[in-house]
Amino acid sequence: MVNPQTQGSPGSYIIRDIQQMVWVLNEYNSLIAVPCTRDDKPVSILTMPCTDTELNDGGEGSLIYMGVKGMDLCLYCGEVENYPTLQLEEENIMDLYKEKTAQKPFLFLHCTEGSTSTFQSVAYPGWFIADSSEGHQPVTLTQERGKTYTTNFYFDPEK
Structure with a gap:
């Protein structure tokens, strides 16, 4: 599995449960x-690592920003x-990546659990x-987790 934390350019993924x-x-x-059918085209999700060294403590998982490929829309956690x-906000993922200070509402902790991934909000632990x-x-x-909703996803690199 590709680790988004080591990327220098956006990684592109298809997410399925x-x-x-x-x-x-x-x-x-x-x-x-x-x-998943032939009629529905899944969105490609772009990821970029957070470069704020104050937040990247080397713990479990990777801190990533997530956006919709081909659009200036990023996943955002608000109230x-x-x-x-979870919302989509108009924002360019590369602008978030270039910020020296982590933009917590746009940030997710990506962890792997076996062959699947979870994405925890940094703004709302x-x-x-x-x-x-x-x-x-x-x-x-x-x-x-594990009740009404699915929180584990396959995070497949786009081909």
């Missing part, structure tokens, strides 16, 4: 998880009605990127 749901962009520029939510077992639902954040 154990039920073969992939992430696609809907007409509202939101990420949703859908069953809606006092509840952490304990909250993980997740998708529902029901198709055509938003990609979201959850604290409840």
Whole structure:
């Protein structure tokens, strides 16, 4: 598996869960998880490491920014009605990468668990990127790993 922390240029990945749901962009520029079919083209997710040495303590996992390939949209963790939510914000991933100070709302701790990966919000520790077992639902954040939502994903380099 490729380690995004060692990249010098954006890595490009397709993300799918154990039920073969992939992430696609809907007409509202939101990420949703859908069953993988020939009709749906999954989005390619770009990753770049965080260069803030104050935050990179050499612990478990890699601190990464995640964006949508071909668009100036990056995954962002913010609050809606006092509840952490996953959003797409207009931002260039290379601009985040060049920042000397970590932009925590855009930052995720990427960890591997066997052959799968998890993505924990740095701004909201304990909250993980997740998708529902029901198709055509938003990609979201959850604290409840292994229950209603899937938090482990295959992180496949784009071919």
